[in-house]
Amino acid sequence: MSKGKEYRRPRALSPLREHLRDTFWFAPTAAMVLVFVLWVGASEADSAIVRVLQDQQEFDAVDDLIRIVNDTKPVINTVSSAMMTFIGVVFSISLVAVQMASGQFTPRVVRIFVRSRITKLTFAVFLATFTLSLLVLTSFESETDPRLVTTVPFVQSVLTLLLVALSLFLFIAYVNSTLRLMRVGHVVDRITGETLRVVDRMPRGDLGGTGLAPESGRVGYSGEAGVLRDVNIARLVRAAQRQGVVLRLIPRIGDFVVPGTPLLSVHGSDQGKAPSRGALRYTVSVGVERTFHQDLGFGLRQLSDIALRALSPAVNDPTTAVQCLDRIVQLLTALAHRPLGAVGHPDGKGEVRLVQDVPDWADLVDLGFAEIRLCAVGNPQVTRRIMAGLDDLLGLVPEPRREPLLRHRERLAQAVELTVPEAAERTFALEPDRQGIG
Template identity: 45%
Template sequence: MAAKTTPARLGRSPLPRLRKRLRNSFLFAPTLGLVCGWLLATGALAADTAIFELDERLADVELSQIWFLRAAEDLGASVKTAAGTMAAGMLTFIGVVFSITLVALQMAGQFSPRVLRLYVQSRVTKATFALFLATFLFTLRVQKEYAGGTGGGPAIVPYVGGMLSMGLVVASLLVFVLYVNATIRLMRVTCVIDHVSRESRQVIADRAGLRTDAASEARTRDTVTAVRTIGYQGKPGVLQEVHAARLAELARGHDCVLRLLPRIGDFLAPGTPLAEVRGGVVPSPRQVLRCLDFGADRTMKQDVAFGLRQLADIAARALSPAVNDPSTAVQALDHIHVLLADTARRPSGDLLHTDRNGTIRLIEPVPAWTELVDLALTEIRLYGAGSPQLTRRLAAVLDDLARNAPAEHLPCLHRHQRLLEETVRGTLLLPGDQDFALIPNRQGIG
């Protein structure tokens, strides 16, 4: 089989890492909202001051003078009152949004702690907080700055400030409606399962063209060179992302081939073997670490197994005696079925990455399909053996996979079919219940 490799690419900039940090942070967007609110209020004040000065220069025209004074008295007072009301109302709205967010986080924790990231990364939630804070600060400054003229003179007429205040309030109300709708969706376990499934399918699609059987092309030169190991020397953490193009170019510069030892999602402690080096010069650990991202928890950037882990966790929670919700477990199993069927059709094996010249420089390990099946189905089978709804759906999943999967995957599926039967017969007491629980059904019981 011809090896499928990554196309030659130049090194990555630090911008992707910055975007990832901003996406996982709940500090940047609200802070940006405060800054924008302050700057917008400053610009509105400058614009209204310019209008005020222009109108003063036209004060010798009697009609203009009468219009200006009347506007200063009526519009200035009304906008100041309205701005105070808006500021108080926006502060109340901010408290409501914060309370809803806390409730949503508590609800999400009941599905699985791994899905809390969906709420932290929600653009709608961040945009809502940012807009509300900007509106609150803007209206607060409008109320303060347009208090009246100096020395008993006429007040500045808040034309721009008044219009922008009303516009920001209207925009905040619209965004609040979108926020409530998005939060309600994320509080529904069906939407959470679907979101995780879509993320996982995207990861599979992004990495599908890189799969290979790690054929002998990558080992031709390695058989005559010694293998040297690079140890991990960073802080303890999870391997979240591999910047393959940068690692391949690093290996090209040292005329060697790198084989990563941990997989995406592995937790590394200091001293853990990080990579094997064949041929050429050994890169320094610091150079290798610059091409890898580590963090406190797993992410969906390149981790297909993490998607299955989340779905399996949701199903396990639903099957616990404290919850006893097999229908939710069946819904999670529906999407697990889709992911396993998708990965079953992909070529298996490690990923090969090339440098800009097309030479294989990096070998990245990935989970085998049998490991993904074990991850997705083992705990669900053990926890749901007493629920015919779950076992019937699981039997249908295994039957469908066995019908469409390549021959190399059949032993794994037959093993799980056998384990399912043994587990059910060891859990349910009555033979009739045992036979009923093993009948494949895509709806479980219905």
């Protein structure tokens, strides 16, 4: 491993946490439960205040509290009746935003809206406000004699008004956040940021050129079919260290696996044995779709999909494709000097115990440029941006990584030569320009 920045293994993905982040029911339900507990505490506080004032013969103060809460009762009535309409507005905005994002960008960006914390927080606070207003209305008494009244919902009313104010501020923040996520620039920036965090969590060293010992066995996958989303690196490293072997993960993150798929190969001396099934439990997480947690290629996949949708005849938006190419070049630049293909995860003594296959440089370049290049012919704005991006990368990458870039540059030039009949137009389409047509 390199001696630079210390490498931290990524934390294992929690299936329960991922399930809760992909659902809308948990946050509102938890908020309503919490607000019920809060109401019980506020109700006890109101009763205690009235008892203290009555014990001290402060009946005028009790009467003042009664008049104050009676003034707030119409407000709370209005809140209880209007909040559900407000919730319906928020839900409608969310559905429209998701539908537009799916149609304009790609279905894979819908996860950004589904996992949006501000959206879930807004729903949760709105439902909590509605629930609290109903509970507070049950605490109002018809008795007005300060000597006979048992409770005055003063604290409850104040809490309800505070939640109403919080709901209004959250609604403003929610609308602002939703409008930002409906703009392609913010979407591709969000995708790029999550991908760069995956890059930062990658190991910063290779296998040291030592290679692996001969394979002594394999471990098959047992579980439900799905996309391999996460590997518990720390658990696998410990299991390999206890057995004195090296494990190699056969499928890559993002691959679809079915029961019986070879999952791990075991490498080591004759004394080394494969870890038991118990030691390998909960070492991989499989789901219905890819995530950013350890998936190096998922961000490039999404950017490529957005660019392809933009270049389709139905949309015909080459500027969006150029924005995606900007970010693709940014991500490939961040990966230009990273170890790719196969990376090693060491144990505490620095000895590699887990080898993980990740996309190599050629795979990532193809993922970023191949499909866009095929659809870009006839859009000089896009071809010029591709040429500029390839030239920029050629000036940054080491010599062994130049071949895929040169290959795409040559194939783009050949496609333009075959498609564009006029020489002047061909020259224009192949002139590098970072803005496409600046």
